[in-house]
Amino acid sequence: MGNELAGDGDRRNFLLKLTAVVGGAGVAATCVPFVASMNPSTDVLAKAETEVDLTDITPGGVRTVAWQGKPVFIVHRTPEEIQASAASNGVIDPEPDSKRVQKPEWLVVVGVCTHMGCVPNKEGPGWTCHCHGSQYDDSGRVTRGPAPKNLEVPPYHFVADNKIVIGKA
Amino acid sequence: MPNRIIQWIDQRFPLTSFVKHELTDYPTPRNLSYWWNFGFLAGVVLVLQVVTGIFLAMHYRADISLSFDSIQHIMREVNYGWLLRYMHAIGASAFFFVIFVHMARTLYYGSYRAPRELLWWTGQGLLLLLMATAFMGYLLPWGQMSYWGATVITNLFQATPFFGDQIVIWLRGDYTVGDATLTRFFALHYLFPFIIIGAVVIHLVALHTVKSSNPSGIDLAAKDNIPFHPYFTIKDLYGLGWFLIVYSVFVFFMPDSLIEPANNIPANPMQTPNHIVPEWYFLPFYAILRSVPNLVGGVVAMGLSVMMFAFMPFLDRSRIPGGAHYRPIYRVQFFLFLIDMLVLGYVGYTPPTSQTLFIGQIATLCYFGSFFLIPLVSRIEERWLVKRGLPPAVIELMESEALAIEEHRLKHRRRGDQP
Numbered sequence: 297m298g299n300e301l302a303g304d305g306d307r308r309n310f311l312l313k314l315t316a317v318v319g320g321a322g323v324a325a326t327c328v329p330f331v332a333s334m335n336p337s338t339d340v341l342a343k344a345e346t347e348v349d350l351t352d353i354t355p356g357g358v359r360t361v362a363w364q365g366k367p368v369f370i371v372h373r374t375p376e377e378i379q380a381s382a383a384s385n386g387v388i389d390p391e392p393d394s395k396r397v398q399k400p401e402w403l404v405v406v407g408v409c410t411h412m413g414c415v416p417n418k419e420g421p422g423w424t425c426h427c428h429g430s431q432y433d434d435s436g437r438v439t440r441g442p443a444p445k446n447l448e449v450p451p452y453h454f455v456a457d458n459k460i461v462i463g464k465a
Numbered sequence: 466m467p468n469r470i471i472q473w474i475d476q477r478f479p480l481t482s483f484v485k486h487e488l489t490d491y492p493t494p495r496n497l498s499y500w501w502n503f504g505f506l507a508g509v510v511l512v513l514q515v516v517t518g519i520f521l522a523m524h525y526r527a528d529i530s531l532s533f534d535s536i537q538h539i540m541r542e543v544n545y546g547w548l549l550r551y552m553h554a555i556g557a558s559a560f561f562f563v564i565f566v567h568m569a570r571t572l573y574y575g576s577y578r579a580p581r582e583l584l585w586w587t588g589q590g591l592l593l594l595l596m597a598t599a600f601m602g603y604l605l606p607w608g609q610m611s612y613w614g615a616t617v618i619t620n621l622f623q624a625t626p627f628f629g630d631q632i633v634i635w636l637r638g639d640y641t642v643g644d645a646t647l648t649r650f651f652a653l654h655y656l657f658p659f660i661i662i663g664a665v666v667i668h669l670v671a672l673h674t675v676k677s678s679n680p681s682g683i684d685l686a687a688k689d690n691i692p693f694h695p696y697f698t699i700k701d702l703y704g705l706g707w708f709l710i711v712y713s714v715f716v717f718f719m720p721d722s723l724i725e726p727a728n729n730i731p732a733n734p735m736q737t738p739n740h741i742v743p744e745w746y747f748l749p750f751y752a753i754l755r756s757v758p759n760l761v762g763g764v765v766a767m768g769l770s771v772m773m774f775a776f777m778p779f780l781d782r783s784r785i786p787g788g789a790h791y792r793p794i795y796r797v798q799f800f801l802f803l804i805d806m807l808v809l810g811y812v813g814y815t816p817p818t819s820q821t822l823f824i825g826q827i828a829t830l831c832y833f834g835s836f837f838l839i840p841l842v843s844r845i846e847e848r849w850l851v852k853r854g855l856p857p858a859v860i861e862l863m864e865s866e867a868l869a870i871e872e873h874r875l876k877h878r879r880r881g882d883q884p
Contacts, residue, residue, distance in 0.1 A: 331635075334649065340639050360735055365641040367735045411760060413620035414613060414737040426739045427617065428755050429817035441758045 345463030347455070350402065358418055360407060363462045367407035367415050368450060369423075369436070370460075373400070377434045380421065386437035389446045393435045396449050404460065405436035405447040416447075423447075487673055492690035493697050494679035500574075501677065502704035503567040508665065509705060510560045515658050517553040521546075525605065527651035529644045532607040533731045551720040557599050558723050559712055561746035564592060568774065573799055575781065575788030576678035582778040584671040589775045591664050596747070596771070598657040601650040603744065604642070608728030613741045615642045615650070621754075624764040641734055682787025683862050740816050749806050752813030753832065756825040766829065773836045780836060783843035785850055786862055794846040798835055805831045 346363040353359050353372045360367045373381070378400045381393040397403055407415050409425040416423035422433040431440040436447035451465035474480045524543050526535040539546035568588070571577050577585035604615040619636050623629040638645030676690075715722065723745065727738045743751045753770045757763035789796035805828055812825040855863075 334638050334645075335635050336639050337645065340643070340645065362735065365639060365643055365734060411620075412617040414617065414741065415735065417737075417739070425737075426816065427613070427737060427741050429822070442755070442760065442763065444760050 345461055347459065347461050350458045350460065355401070361462070363406075363450060368462055369403070369405050369407040369418075369447075371403040371405075371434070373403055373434060377421070381433065381435040384433065384435075384437075386433070386435070386439075386446060388438045388441060388444070391437060391446055396435050396437070396446070398452075398454065402460075403434070403436060404449065404452050404462065406450050407447070409443055410438065410445040410447065411441075411443040489692060489694040491673065491693040492676065493693045494677055495689050495691045495696070496679050496681060497677065497697070497700075498680055499700075499704055500566070500570040500680075502701055503563050503570060505701040506563045506704065506708050507560065507567055509708070510556055510563055511658070511661065511665065514553065514556045514560060515662075517549050517556060518655070518658065520549050521553055522655060525651075527605070527648050529607060529647055529732070532605060532647060536606045547720075548716070551716045554724060555712065555715045555720060557602065558744070558746065559708075559715075560595065561599070563708075564595065565746070568592070569803070572774075572777065572802075573789045573796075574678060574680055575682060575786075575795075577774075577777045578781060578788075579778065580675045581671075581678060584668065584675060585778065586775055587664060587668040587671055589772070591661060591668060592774075593771070594657060594661050594664060598654060598661065599744070599746070601654040601657070604647060604650045605654065606728060607647065607732045608725075609730045609732055609738050610725045610728040610741065612642055612732030612734065613737055614743055615646065617741070619646070621764045621767075624761040643734075680787070680790060682790060683858075742814055745810070745814075748811075748813035749809035749832075750813075752809040752825050753829050755813070755817060756822065756829040766833075770829075770832060773833070776836065777839075780839040781843050782840050783847045784863060785847055785855070786859065791855075791859060792843075792846060792850070794842055794849075798839070798842065801831075802835045805835065 344364060346361060346368070348359070348361050348370060350359075350370065350372070353370060355372050356374050356377075357372050359370045361370060362368070371377075378393075381403075382400075385392055393400075396405075407423075409416050409427065409430055411425065411428055411430050414425050414427035416425040416430070416432060422431060422439065423436070424431050425443065428442050429440065430438060430443035432443075432447055433439050436449070438444070438446050450462050452460050452462040453465055454460050471481060475482070521539065524535065524539050524546060526532055536550070539550050541547075543549075571585065571588070600614070600618060604611045619633055619642065622632045622636060625632050634640060636646075637643065638649060725742065725744075727741075730738075742748070750767050750770055754763045754767040757766045783792060783795070785791050789799050808824065808828045809832065812821050812828060815821045
């Protein structure tokens with residue numbers, strides 16, 4: 297009996313470890329649905345696209361629309377604003393204006409400060425975020441920190457001359 | 466008859482011996498000042514918050530279309546709803562006030578030093594739990610400050626390497642703070658207090674193992690202790706009386722004084738208020754976040770600023786007992802630190818301008834500097850104090866402490882224990 301037990305030591309240890317590993321894997325697998333349940337549900341995912349009619353935005357005007365619950369600024373830029381934006385290349389996160397717009401008179405950016413997620417206010421040329429003092433120019437590029445990046449350009453495309461769909465490039 | 470019932474219980478459960486050991490006869494240093502009341506007060510506020518919270522939850526609706534109105538319903542229609550809500554809202558501030566004093570006392574008297582490190586660290590854990598609970602509770606009224614506070618703080622997790630964006634969305638359950646966020650914050654805000662109660666039990670077990678420190682810093686263990694009851698039950702109750710007076714003044718006469726006016730506007734995801742400020746108890750840490758002109762740096766600095774307290778047992782190298790009591794330089798440092806906290810609080814409250822930003826950066830440097838200088842300062846101070854000549858009582862104490870450590874070591878060696 298004693299010999300048998302001694303001889304089975306390896307086998308016993310192996311089984312113990314195997315049980316621990318399988319049990320641990322089971323616990324980890326059980327965590328997956330719980331963690332996943334906290335991710336956006338399907339109805340939240342469903343509001344991923346927004347269609348916007350641009351006809352009544354006059355030059356110099358701004359419209360704020362909701363896309364995925366986030367504000368999106370749509371700016372009908374004046375020739376002066378286009379010129380000023382094209383002249384500079386941004387400060388903190390350099391990017392040419394031409395890469396940020398599809399048609400120069402329409403600027404479409406997510407109105408969420410890239411610092412802490414506040415909504416910047418339209419003030420003078422560009423925007424100012426009152427939470428922590430970040431500033432953006434008329435191309436939505438950050439000109440003063442603490443924001444690290446330019447305002448995000450969402451994926452969008454023109455379905456007609458005066459209509460865009462935000463959410464899909 | 467009651468005696469027989471207790472006898473019956475005692476044979477099956479250590480009721481009498483537990484009460485005797487941990488409550489009535491629990492040995493307590495006889496020289497504890499009123500600064501030692503605040504641990505007990507924190508316990509009382511915890512009970513107040515749990516009780517008022519549970520009754521508020523009976524009327525509150527965690528749904529973005531209903532929650533703001535349900536608060537109005539509580540304030541106007543629920544019997545004594547206004548009282549429950551004001552007690553809970555003021556109670557949150559009272560909780561932080563009491564905890565801050567409790568921590569300041571520990572820092573002043575050096576109560577974090579050996580053998581009370583674990584007591585101090587469990588307290589640090591409790592502070593983090595308290596902050597998380599308060600933060601999640603603040604979203605529930607679904608006002609403008611609630612909404613944008615939650616937005617800013619959940620956004621901090623963007624600083625996580627690689628998965629930043631996914632983690633933020635996972636925390637919110639949506640692309641922005643929304644219904645999913647509100648419901649989970651409510652669920653967790655209800656859960657966390659019970660985790661806090663569990664952590665408090667651990668905190669108390671640690672306390673009852675090492676016993677209370679005291680203003681002299683001299684270990685009175687066997688000599689000068691008196692039973693907790695009636696001496697400290699009565700002292701704690703007297704302090705409670707004063708606490709309740711101040712608390713009631715706030716609850717009944719100035720209940721709105723600590724509530725940001727902007728939070729009386731329902732949350733609007735399309736418009737950030739011009740001036741968002743956190744609750745007063747987060748202001749110094751918020752100022753540190755804003756002072757670093759870089760997202761990740763700011764988040765790290767803020768997290769570190771809360772955690773710095775945990776390093777105190779390692780940073781403080783002085784062997785002079787009694788905390789700031791016998792240590793003039795440490796005492797000056799302590800008060801400078803408090804002033805720095807107030808400056809940071811002020812900076813956190815004001816809108817960001819280049820001037821306040823500059824003050825905030827200086828104050829942030831002072832904040833971390835006062836921690837990092839402690840190892841150096843405490844050693845220089847000790848040398849200076851020893852050279853100047855310590856009071857005989859203190860010398861005697863330091864020698865006996867060194868002896869005790871040596872004896873402890875010898876005992877272990879004799880037993881042949883591995884270190």
